[in-house]
Amino acid sequence: MRKVIAAFNMTLDGFCDHTAGIPDEEIHLHYTHLLNSADVILYGRITYQLMEYWRPFVKNSSGEKSMDDFALAIDKIPKVVFSNSMKNIDWASAKLAEGMLKDEILKLKQQAGRDILVGSRSLIVQLMNLNLIDELQLCIYPVVVGQGLSLFEHISDRIVFKLLKTRCFSGGSVLLYYQYNPTSTSS
Template sequence: MRKIIYGINLTADGCCDHTQMSGSDEMHIYFTDLLREADLIIYGRKTYELMVPYWPEVAQNPTENKVANEFARVFDSIEKIVCSRSSNSFPGNPRVIRTNLAEEIMQLKQAPGKNISIGGVELPGELIKLGLVDEFYFLVHPVLAGQGRRLLDGTILQQQQSLKLADTRTFPSGSIALHYLQQ
């Protein structure tokens, strides 16, 4: 069965608002490596609209540095699905899931393939609540934002979920990568 992996940037105080931290080469390398292990990306509408069309355009016309251009190339090469109740039309024409989230995601997990990558806040919160996320990749930046969206904002778990630490990595910037497995 395919694994659903959740990767996200966080500040040290748990903020996951992308405007509260800046991109770096080490961040792009980290997430590029995660994406290389996936063949499907599933986002909610908001996260999809943050990522597309920007990164596919960079993949077609490399305007960033070498590391970010490689992230764009890998990101653009992967099939995408958007979960949205409010819209049917998105740039890049991804498949759209509108209803039966748990059923649709279970079918995708059971299909052959590599990992399924998810990102954002609302959709991962729903999938975590449903017990469908297998691995968590948190890249914690040495920043205290003091404001902004927090991880799992608005998500009420039926019960606490235990995670097992699988790996840690510290970067020269002071960012720490935490890899957890669902228990």
């Protein structure tokens, strides 16, 4: 059965403002590798539209190899977008989800293949509430923003994860790898 891996960036104070991070070459390389090792990534509308930022770099190099490689990886990976308002998508590697989130995830997990990535805050929260996240990868940037969108807002129950490993980046960011621990979860 394929794993569902939620991978997201956040600040030291728990906010996930995409403009607050400090992505450098090393972090771009990490996420390029992660994208290349999975079969699909799931997005909500807002994050999908933010990721469209990378599309021009596929044809017009930014001049920074790590960013260009990331752009190629994000362009290539199949994307499933969950949206109630979008009617069509023009990114060749993307499609709108056909069913409800839980049903789509359960169907994807049963298929053969590599991991399923989740790169959208709203989907991470929904999937955590459904106990459908197998692994959580949090890249913590060494910055405090004081306010913003909390990654874990609207979690309905206590969810326990087991720390698998950590990775420190030279720029000061830390990547925490957690595995869902259902035997320790309680309300």
